[in-house]
Amino acid sequence: MMKGVPYLVTVAILALAFSFASAYDPSPLQDFCVAINNTDSAVFVNGKFCKDPATVTANDFFFSGLNIPGNTAANKLGSSVNLVNVDKFPGLNTLGISLARIDFTPYGLNPPHTHPRGTELLVVIEGTLLVGFVTSNPNKLFTKVLNKGDVFVFPIGLIHFQFNIGETNALAFSGLSSQNPGLITIANAVFGSNPPISRDVLAKAFQLDKSVVDYLQKQF
Numbered sequence: 083m084m085k086g087v088p089y090l091v092t093v094a095i096l097a098l099a100f101s102f103a104s105a106y107d108p109s110p111l112q113d114f115c116v117a118i119n120n121t122d123s124a125v126f127v128n129g130k131f132c133k134d135p136a137t138v139t140a141n142d143f144f145f146s147g148l149n150i151p152g153n154t155a156a157n158k159l160g161s162s163v164n165l166v167n168v169d170k171f172p173g174l175n176t177l178g179i180s181l182a183r184i185d186f187t188p189y190g191l192n193p194p195h196t197h198p199r200g201t202e203l204l205v206v207i208e209g210t211l212l213v214g215f216v217t218s219n220p221n222k223l224f225t226k227v228l229n230k231g232d233v234f235v236f237p238i239g240l241i242h243f244q245f246n247i248g249e250t251n252a253l254a255f256s257g258l259s260s261q262n263p264g265l266i267t268i269a270n271a272v273f274g275s276n277p278p279i280s281r282d283v284l285a286k287a288f289q290l291d292k293s294v295v296d297y298l299q300k301q302f
Contacts, residue, residue, distance in 0.1 A: 109178075109199055111168075111262045129261075130168060130175045143173040148255075152185040160190025160246070168261040180263060182256045186211070186246035193267055194243045200263025202236040202256050204228075204244065209252025215242035241268060274302030 111129050133142065145166055152162025167180040174180060180200070184192055186209065204213065206228045214225030215236045227247070228234055236242040238259065246252040272279065273295075281295040288295075 109260060145171045148183045152183060154185050154187045154190060159193055160187035161185065161192045163192065174261045178260060180258045180261055184244065184254045184256060186252040188246060188249050188251065190246045192244040193269060194241050195265060195267040196239055196241050197258060197263040197265060198239055200258040200260035201238040202258050203233065204254050204256045205233045206230055207253040207255060209246055209250060210248040211252055211254060212245045212247045213243065215240045270302050273298045
């Protein structure tokens, strides 16, 4: 009789865990989704409408082009990100995954940013990258130098960056745990929002002179 107790306890714990998991809301696939009762007026859904399975082909699960280097010259930071999400690759819909190719010039930077809906797993294909992320308060920095073949994970929603510290081009690929992970580039969001955040707010928040805030807002 007593031999069955551990088994029953294990089953009870698993059942309790499953009940919590079942009650958890699915991850949002956009910044917001305001509820509406009149479906005739609905424009967006939390995801995409599904194609008739009878018309699905192998091409719906295929994407090409990640062999082509990104145009780093178009970005003054020296990086280029080609994100393959559900908007580019419809076969990803509901699968909770996306992919990105990231190219860097020597000393190119993918600046501090966050993905509000996805964890990122990065693997270095060529070059040497300094990467890192910052936790929520008290804002501890975790940073590491990565070489070819190294892998690093950036937890969902945390600010992170990748910087090519080598004198040659670098290449990395990232997998993200959402079909639409979202992107908030910190500097662009703070100093380049539309409409702009009050310079009084930014001057006080960053302890800067208002003329410096004006200069930074003009850059973004």
